[in-house]
Amino acid sequence: MATAHSRVAARFMISPAVLLLLGWMIVPLSMTIYFSFLSYNLLMPGMEEFIGFTNYRFFLTDPAFFAALANTLLLVGGVLVITIVGGTALALLLDQPFWGQGIVRILVIAPFFVMPTVSALVWKNMFMNPVNGLFAHLAKAIGLEPFDFLAHAPLASIILIVAWQWLPFATLILLTALQSLDQEQLEASEMDGANFGNRFIYIVLPHMARAITVVVLIQTIFLLSVFAEILVTTNGGPGYASTNITYLVYAQSLLQFDVGGGSAGGIVAVILANIVAVFLMRMIGKNLEA
Amino acid sequence: MGKISLKNVTKAFGEAMVIPSLDLEIEDGEFVVFVGPSGCGKSTLLRLIAGLEDVTSGVIEIDGRDATEVPPARRGLAMVFQSYALYPHMSVRKNIAFPLKMAKMDAAEQERRVTSAAKILNLTDYLDRRPGQLSGGQRQRVAIGRAIVREPAAFLFDEPLSNLDAALRVNMRLEISELHQSLATTMIYVTHDQVEAMTMADKIVVLHAGRIEQVGSPLDLYRSPANRFVAGFIGSPKMNFISGAEAGKHGAHTIGIRPEHLALSTTEGAWQGKVAVAEHLGSDTFLYVNVNGMDPLTVRTQGEAGIHHGDTVYISPDAEHLHRFDASGKTI
Ligand SMILES: Nc1ncnc2c1ncn2[C@@H]1O[C@H](COP(=O)(O)OP(=O)(O)O)[C@@H](O)[C@H]1O
Ligand SMILES: [Mg+2]
Numbered sequence: 001m002a003t004a005h006s007r008v009a010a011r012f013m014i015s016p017a018v019l020l021l022l023g024w025m026i027v028p029l030s031m032t033i034y035f036s037f038l039s040y041n042l043l044m045p046g047m048e049e050f051i052g053f054t055n056y057r058f059f060l061t062d063p064a065f066f067a068a069l070a071n072t073l074l075l076v077g078g079v080l081v082i083t084i085v086g087g088t089a090l091a092l093l094l095d096q097p098f099w100g101q102g103i104v105r106i107l108v109i110a111p112f113f114v115m116p117t118v119s120a121l122v123w124k125n126m127f128m129n130p131v132n133g134l135f136a137h138l139a140k141a142i143g144l145e146p147f148d149f150l151a152h153a154p155l156a157s158i159i160l161i162v163a164w165q166w167l168p169f170a171t172l173i174l175l176t177a178l179q180s181l182d183q184e185q186l187e188a189s190e191m192d193g194a195n196f197g198n199r200f201i202y203i204v205l206p207h208m209a210r211a212i213t214v215v216v217l218i219q220t221i222f223l224l225s226v227f228a229e230i231l232v233t234t235n236g237g238p239g240y241a242s243t244n245i246t247y248l249v250y251a252q253s254l255l256q257f258d259v260g261g262g263s264a265g266g267i268v269a270v271i272l273a274n275i276v277a278v279f280l281m282r283m284i285g286k287n288l289e290a
Numbered sequence: 291m292g293k294i295s296l297k298n299v300t301k302a303f304g305e306a307m308v309i310p311s312l313d314l315e316i317e318d319g320e321f322v323v324f325v326g327p328s329g330c331g332k333s334t335l336l337r338l339i340a341g342l343e344d345v346t347s348g349v350i351e352i353d354g355r356d357a358t359e360v361p362p363a364r365r366g367l368a369m370v371f372q373s374y375a376l377y378p379h380m381s382v383r384k385n386i387a388f389p390l391k392m393a394k395m396d397a398a399e400q401e402r403r404v405t406s407a408a409k410i411l412n413l414t415d416y417l418d419r420r421p422g423q424l425s426g427g428q429r430q431r432v433a434i435g436r437a438i439v440r441e442p443a444a445f446l447f448d449e450p451l452s453n454l455d456a457a458l459r460v461n462m463r464l465e466i467s468e469l470h471q472s473l474a475t476t477m478i479y480v481t482h483d484q485v486e487a488m489t490m491a492d493k494i495v496v497l498h499a500g501r502i503e504q505v506g507s508p509l510d511l512y513r514s515p516a517n518r519f520v521a522g523f524i525g526s527p528k529m530n531f532i533s534g535a536e537a538g539k540h541g542a543h544t545i546g547i548r549p550e551h552l553a554l555s556t557t558e559g560a561w562q563g564k565v566a567v568a569e570h571l572g573s574d575t576f577l578y579v580n581v582n583g584m585d586p587l588t589v590r591t592q593g594e595a596g597i598h599h600g601d602t603v604y605i606s607p608d609a610e611h612l613h614r615f616d617a618s619g620k621t622i
Contacts, residue, residue, distance in 0.1 A: 187342050188375035192436070193363035193392035202388070206379040 029270075036263035043257045055264035059252070065265075067240040068248040069272070071155055075162065075244055076223040076276075080216060082163040087170030087215070088208070094171070095178050105175075112168040116228040123161045124150060124233045154234045154242035161229050166222075170215045177211035178204070213287040217280060224273050245269045291353045292366075292444035292476030293318045294339060299348035301334055301500075308334050309500040311348070316444075316478065316493075321470050324480045325487040325523070326497035332480040335497070336446050339478065340369050352443065363392075368437035369446040372453065374429045376421040376436075382408075383417040386435040393440075407435040410469070427458045434469070444476035451486065463489060484524050488512070496520050518619035521546050527576060527588045529613070536584065542614035542622055549576065549590035551611035556597070559604025563587065568598055579603060 039051045059065055094105060111119065127134050128149040136146035149157040181204065189203050227246045230236055236243035236251060243251070249269060253262020294316040301309040308331045316322050324332045337343045339350060341362035350358050357365050368389075376385050383404055390400040408414045411431040421429055430450060437445055447466070451459045467490050470477050481487055487494050488508045496503040496511065496519070504516040508524075515521035521529050525548055533544040553559065554577070563581035575595040579587045589605060597603060614622040 182373065182375065184371045184373050184375035185377060187362075188369070188371060188436075189377070189388070189392075190342070191340060191362045191367070191369050192389035192440075194388075198392060202380075203377060206377075209379075 032263045032266050035259055036267050038260045040260040040263075041258050051260070055260045056268070059261055059264045059268060064240045064243065064248055065245075065268075068243045068245050071240075071242060072224065072244040072246075072272075074155060075159055075226060076220055078156075078159040079163045079166060079223050080219060082159070083166045083170040083219065084212060084215060086163070086167050087174045088212075090167070090171040091175040091178050094175055108171055109168045111165055112172075114165070116165065117232050119165055120161050120229040120232045123157075123164070128157060150234050151238065154238065158226075158229055158233060158242055161233070162223065162226055166219055170219070173211050173215050174208060177208045181207045209287045213284045216284060220276060220280060221273075224269075224276065245272065291318055292316075292442075293353050294444060294476065294478075295351045296339070297349040297351070299338060299350060300346045301331075301338055301343065302346045307500070309338075312500070312502060314495065314502065314505070316476060319474050319476055321467075321477045321479065321490060321492045322495060323487040323491035323493070324478065324495050324497055325484055326482065326503075327523075328482050330497045331500040332482070332497055333448055334500075336369075336448055336478060336480050340367055340446055341365050342369075366443040367446055368440050368442035368444075370430075370433045370437050370448070370450045372449045374421075374433040374453075376429060376432055378421055381418050381420060382413060382424070382432050382435075385421065385432055386413075386439055389436060389440045403439045404435075407439050410438070410472075411435050411465075426454050427462060430454065430462060431465075434466075438469070438473070442475070444478060447477065447479040449481055450479075451481075452483075466490065485526060488524065494524075496523060498523075514621070515613065516621055518544065518546065518615045518621075521613055521615075521621075527590065530585070530587045532584050532587075534583070537614075540612065540614055543617040544615040544619075546613040546615065547607045548611065549588040551608040552587065552589045553606045553608060554589055554591050554595065554597075555604045555606070556601070557604065559606040561587075561605045563603060563605060565597055565599055565601045565603055568595070570594065577603070579605060581605070 036055050037050055037052060038048045039054070040048045090108060094101070094108065098104075114122075125133070130136050130146045130148040130151075133146075135149070139146045147153075185203055185207075186199060189199050194202060225246050226244060227250065230242055230244065230247045231250075234242040236247045240248075245265070246269065249262050249265040252265050253259050296312060296314045299309065299312050300307070312335070324335060326332055334343065338345055341357070341360065345358060348358075349356055352360075352365055352367075377388065380388065386404045386407055387400050390403060395403075404417070405414075408417055411434060413428065413431055413435060416424060416428060421432060424432065433450070450466070451462050454462060463486060466477075466479075470490075479486075479490060491508055493505060494508055494511055495505050498519050504511060504520045511520055511524045515524060518531065522531070527549045529546045529548045530552070531544050531546050537543060537545045561581045561584070563579040565577050566580050566586060567578040569576040573593070575591050575593070575597070577589040577591070577595070577597060579589055581587055587605060589603075616622055
């Protein structure tokens with residue numbers, strides 16, 4: 001894009017795509033905004049009327065909202081920490097030459113191909129079930145009381161399940177980054193007297209900064225909208241202990257048939273997601289430059 | 291101090307024997323050049339000395355101490371890589387200071403050493419830039435800077451100039467030679483370019499397929515090559531080799547004569563031939579001459595010879611500079 005002419009041509013040529021995407025986004029968004037200002041309950045059809053910000057007031061003052069906000073941030077943060085730390089560790093391991101490397105790499109990637117509902121059910125029924133679950137059997141085998149994960153630590157359990165699903169993604173991206181590191185740099189630092197820890201901190205980690213940024217940004221987008229895992233395991237409970245914003249919007253609009261309130265919640269979720277995005281870009285966006 | 295000796299060192303990668311048993315002594319303060327064609331094991335040998343590869347068998351001594359099992363960082367050697375291997379996310383200052391930081395040197399001393407290295411290498415104005423913002427020659431200097439701040443017992447260079455353009459290469463060659471004069475530290479320099487070897491070395495080690503063909507001063511190798519390989523490798527343009535009846539007259543399997551030791555005449559001489567190509571360099575003229583019953587001969591004459599493609603010329607070898615080789619390639 002060197003000349004003014006080619007820049008104009010480029011803008012002209014991408015404009016259809018931009019317009020299509022804009023329309024794609026703007027239509028549902030405006031409808032949601034429109035509904036959020038209505039009193040609109042599916043149980044009372046034909047009674048829609050404009051009520052201003054009332055839906056927002058109800059949604060934002062609901063104690064469930066603050067619980068859900070905290071849960072959303074904990075869920076996103078917890079999964080990010082586990083997948084980045086675990087992914088880096090796994091990538092370092094998989095980068096070592098060992099026998100059966102190819103098969104192990106495929107095994108590591110496998111969880112990513114399991115549907116969220118299926119994996120959540122497997123975790124719920126086969127691992128975390130306090131009577132029949134594998135963890136319960138293990139606990140009994142060493143003489144401990146079985147722990148009912150989903151009842152007593154619902155959010156932590158969901159974080160564990162979601163982290164298990166996203167670990168392969170993080171591992172894969174971080175492994176590619178690791179493999180693109182110039183071996184001569186590592187050898188140079190070895191000659192410069194850097195031990196394994198120093199090489200990791202001063203050479204490997206800065207090299208992986210961009211890949212880590214990509215993992216954080218992409219995962220955050222998906223983790224803000226975790227839903228299936230909550231629906232099939234805890235239904236947001238007990239109480240609101242494992243309800244995130246996405247699940248709260250669902251509960252509001254479909255369990256209580258309140259389309260107006262649900263829409264207001266949806267708009268709040270969009271705004272929150274944007275706030276998170278701005279924070280993230282401020283904090284780590286510079287890693288993506290150059 | 292930087293006296294390095296290799297005793298019966300061998301190196302194999304799996305089945306492939308890259309360096310069959312090799313002995314070498316490098317004296318303190320010497321500028322030693324490993325030269326040889328690509329793939330002959332120069333880098334491998336350098337990496338063995340650096341400790342980046344383990345020897346398959348044999349002993350490496352540094353200053354009389356057995357260093358075979360000593361890890362690279364503790365051998366007291368500094369290496370400049372062909373790709374420079376600078377740390378891209380650190381400023382030039384941090385790059386140069388990295389080995390000092392790893393040695394936990396105090397900040398004031400680090401700063402003093404970085405500043406003085408930057409002054410020697412003309413990098414003072416670039417200390418706060420990233421390697422990505424530097425030219426090839428400047429990156430090269432940063433890599434050298436990172437090596438000299440450690441005040442190592444010896445410097446190891448692996449083809450450090452091969453990524454630079456021709457003019458810069460000549461400059462950096464001089465700078466490295468000057469650095470060696472002022473530091474008087476042992477330097478081991480790997481190159482496939484015999485011109486670099488001839489111009490920089492105190493001692494040249496000619497390698498071929500992992501074996502040492504000859505060790506000696508540049509002029510030793512030029513005047514009395516031990517075998518046909520060294521004779522052909524050292525000197526530019528390459529030595530002419532003649533075998534068959536002409537060599538038989540001198541009691542040898544093959545005779546060799548350098549292009550600059552062939553006398554050229556348009557009227558009379560030992561061999562008559564036709565000029566295929568004439569390269570006029572101004573200071574010299576290189577002629578490629580087809581002589582009946584021999585491979586084409588290269589002739590070097592001083593100045594402008596006034597001879598062109600297709601001319602008939604007569605060539606006579608200077609008997610004093612004739613090299614004779616037996617059937618196995620050894621000098622007789
Ligand atoms: N890590 C390695 N594994 C297997 N073979 C290698 C390895 N490193 C070098 N070699 C082989 O050793 C020989 C010498 O390589 P090298 O020392 O790099 O040559 P040079 O630097 O003289 O060009 C080459 O034939 C190369 O293929
Ligand atoms: Mg090499």
